Amino acid sequence: MKLKAARTFQSIDEFKSLQELPGSRPLAVVDNTGTISYLTNSFSDRFGLSEGKMISELYSEPQLSSFVSGLLKSKYRAIQIDIMAGSDIQSDLGSYLVDLERIFIGENEVLLLLFTSSDERKIFENRINTLHNALDSGNIPVIITDKKGFITYSTRSFEQIVGRDLDELYHTFLPQVLEELVPEEDFYLLSEALDKRLPWKSTISGTDANDNLWYQELQLTPVMQEMKELNHFIITAHDITQHIHKNSLVRQSEERQRSIINNISDMLLIIKSWGKELLIDNANDNFLEFIGITKQAVIGTQVESILQPDLYQLVMEAMPQLEQPGVNQLKLPYRDTIREKQFIVKFTYTDDIPEGIRYYIVGLADVTEQTEYQERLKRAYEKETQLNKLKSAFLANMSHEIRTPSMAIIGYANLLCDDITSGCYDSVTEMTTYMKDGIKRLLKLIDNIVEVSMIESEDYNFQFGMYDFNFLVENSFQELLTLAMDKSISIKVDFDDEMGEIETDETKVKKIIEAVVDNAIKYNVQNGKVIIKTLRSAETVTVYVSDTGRGIDEKKIDRILEPFVQETDEGHKRRYEGAGLGLTIAYRLTKALKGELKVKSKPGEGVTVIIKFPVRQVV
Secondary structure: OEOOOOEEEOOHHHHHOOOOOOOOOOEEEEOOOOEEEEEOHHHHHHHOOOOOOEHHHOEEEOOHHHHHHHHHHOOEOEEEEEEEEEOOOOOOOEEEEEEEEEEEEOOEEEEEEEEEEHHHHHHHHHHHHHHHHHHHHOOOOEEEEEOOOEEEEEOHHHHHHHOOOHHHHOOOEHHHHHOOOOOHHHHHHHHHHHHHOOOEEEEEEEEOOOOOEEEEEEEEEEEEOHHHOEEEEEEEEEEOHHHHHHHHHHHHHHHHHHHHHHOOOOEEEEEEEEOOEEEEEEEOHHHHHHHOOOHHHHOOOEHHHHOOHHHHHHHHHHHHHHOOOOOOEEEEEEEEOOOOEEEEEEEEEEEEOOOOEEEEEEEEEEOHHHHHHHHHHHHHHHOHHHHHHHHHHHHHHHHHHHHHHHHHHHHHHHHHHHHHHHOOOOOHHHHHHHHHHHHHHHHHHHHHHHHHHHHHHOOOOOOEEEEEHHHHHHHHOHHHHHHHHHOOOEEEEEOOOOOOEEEEEHHHHHHHHHHHHHHHHHOOOOOOEEEEEEEEOOOEEEEEEEEOOOOOOHHHHHHHOOOOOOOOOOOOOOOOOOOOOHHHHHHHHHHHOOOEEEEEEOOOOOEEEEEEEEOOOOO
């Protein structure tokens, strides 16, 4: 072994105090003159020498003193030799393996001699063989490397993990063996751990002969020898396949339950009745958002401390009613006076008989919008005499727009009932989503009808103010970005930096821009573009909305500005959803704001809608 930094001790007393010194093996310290400056009792008893004696007085074959002298003159730090040694020529000579190592005690360089007898070596080898057999028979994966990370030993079970036998593994650098098994980020940490003599851990996976997936946790441990120097590394593998699979099943079950609960559009609360206690067992995200509390703060909490007093009172009233024979579900109205919301609260329950627990499932369906729309529909009906001009068009085109979503709602409702009856809930979320889409389509139709009727009756109030026009335009189409993404349509804007503020009605301008941009997206082609540009002059501001659709015949442009009309001969066909009221509302609201709306198009060249508003309203 070539000379390198030798171990250093401040004094012989510091050397003697080391707990790592072997008590049973002969050990001696020899100075550069060959004089024994320190020895253990076992050395003295076995070879009959004492401190101050010369090492040359030890009888050995070959002569040990010559190796001592040679090592001191060489460039090596340590050597290992086999000799026969005894107390004198007449004694029985024993076979020894002697480790000679340079060390420093104070400023003096000395040699440390450590004797290991053949019997001790056999005991040591037997221990190694016993350990090896125990590891292999116990199917314990172990690899041992030297201090540099080169493999010196491997059990058969580890050979199976890496797919190599010991002949291939022996004296191979550990990272080379694990490179294809260990994740990249952990692989770099392995090299760092070997270099800095640190512990390391990683998880690897693979498949057995039957293509079954397995997982092993690898753990590297640096092993320090006497006097706290690194001796070797041990890397072990622990089969965590069952643990991973178990955790995966639990996680999947929890995620599935959480997904089902959170995909229910209504607010859902599960209450556990245990003895005299009413505790919150679970709640979906919609409910947690409604009450403004995190799930961690809710689960296991007393119901009374979480719910608003009037809702808690409703829950307490419902529970006795559910106890009545033949009653397993209940629906009660509830009005949230703080948020001005109206709900239908649905109550049902299920029992965990072995545990003596009853779970109440409370669902809150928000019917605020439905109620408001009913009121708006009532007001629209009262003004039906003002819609006589629209009657013919309404009868001609509304049948399709009402029947299509209505039939869809009925169909999905029937399917939903069938699924609930059969106990199959996999498609509940999908069915309710389709039903909501159909209802939204109907409600949007009703909104537009009411809007047109109010414009026609001139029963319209304006609220003028000063507004940043570019900001109004940008906010107007934000809710349409999802629709554009669904059709892979990009929206580009080119706003006049000198636009500034104008006097107008914010709500009406937003409705106009939204209706025009909605048309540009709806009647566009897949992967098309919508370009929105603003321009200001001294007296007016102008918005240009251009699309890359198939365009409209110029002869039919005036016609599409009338209510309930879609262009049918070219690109804008009745196959598109909608009642044809969008441009009508935009056109008439623009006129009501003393503006101007024009449509320019040719078949195959898309459509450009030009909207001009006055900078100041003239009273």
